Amino acid sequence: MPARIAPLLLAWYDRHARTLPWRGIHDPYRTWVSETMLQQTRVETVIGYYARFLQRFPTVAELAAAPEDDVLKMWEGLGYYSRARNLHKGAKQVVTEYGGVIPASVEELRKISGIGPYTAGAIASIAFDQPVPAVDGNVIRVVSRLRGIRENVGIPSVRRALEGEAAALVPADRPGDFNQAVMDLGATICTPGTPSCERCPLQGECDAFAAGDAEDLPVLPRKNPPKVFDYAVCLIFSGDRVLMRQRTEAMLRGLWVFPMIEGTPTPSQLPSAVRKLTKLAVSGVESAGEAKHVFTHQIWQMLLYTMSVPEDAQAPAGYRFIPVEEMGDLAIPTAVKAAVSAVREYVK
DSSP, X not given: OHHHHHHHHHHHHHHHOOOOTTTTOOOHHHHHHHHHHHTTSOHHHHHHHHHHHHHHOOSHHHHHHSOHHHHHHHHTTSOOTHHHHHHHHHHHHHHHXXXXXXXXXXXXXXXXXXXXXXXXXXXXXXXXXXXXOOOOHHHHHXXXXXXXXXXXXXXXXXXXXXXXXXXXXXXXXXXXXXXXXXXXXXXXXXOSSSOOGGGOTTGGGOHHHHHTOGGGOSBOOOOOOOEEEEEEEEEEEETTEEEEEEOOSSTTTTOEEOOEEESOOOTTTHHHHHHHHHSOOOEEEEEEEEEEEEOSSEEEEEEEEEEEOXXXXXXXXXXXXXXXXXXXXXXXXXXXXXXXXXXXHHHO
16 A cells, blocks of 8 residues: 555665765755756766865855856766756746745746756755655656556656656655655665565565566666767867867857867878868877767767967867866866877877
8 A cells, every 4th residue: 555655665764775965954955956966877976076066056046156167167077067057047047036045846946947847856855845756767667666557657648647656655744755765765776677676665565576577667668779970089289279169069068179070081181171170270190099988869989189280370260279287177078088188198
């Protein structure tokens, strides 16, 4: 029975809850920051970023007042940078539309940039004790098994039914702890693939355990494989400066990268390709290795090349020659960190 689930799970949580820096507080800003960082990112990775981010932006007002470049720099290496931009935009919205006070209801939270159904539920339940669910991947897996949902959870009607089941499980007392308990259960026991059912406090209430098909649930929509892109990454030096640009494309927008030419041009083809892209006449093209970066929907396979232009060269429109010793001040994505290392090696 659903009424039995909350007491069992909360008793387990009281004994086995993970000790995390955002636990045990009723601060909507800190919950918002932590839940945003935790989307598609491992807890172990988030812990250090969370502390540094809050040290730099301790309040929603200070985050709202910061330049976007500073926010992206503090997010550097955490990935999925649209999260940082939306968090920043949402903080500005809280200041201008809510007088700097984060609202308590799911309905109002959903109006804020970057706050979707899951994050709204997490903030409302954890920070404000609202008895609402927070449905993420862990919760989908736990509820699918617990309640025996054997249809594709990517189908809207099935997803709505699952969310209804999740909402029915949330108790009026300690809803935030309950939601965090479900997350912990999904992260440590009711894991993808083969769950540790023998250790589960809800074993006796679980439909999938009784049926013996927990490994098959949830039924997920099929994912398309990531698309592979080949790039020549051009490290163009002008004395002790290197050419970079701040991306305006949606992916990695606002981050600094090097000129990139799609495809696999040979070293002999690169001068004309670079001239077409940047209007610069380069010389001394040399291979500087290769790198690969896997995004959720894309894979970048990169061949790195060093080359040079005169020391008095002017950067073309949309680019800047950055002194190599100042690169560390810029927000640079992990995708081109191998290229950054090649730049530092070159100037040695």
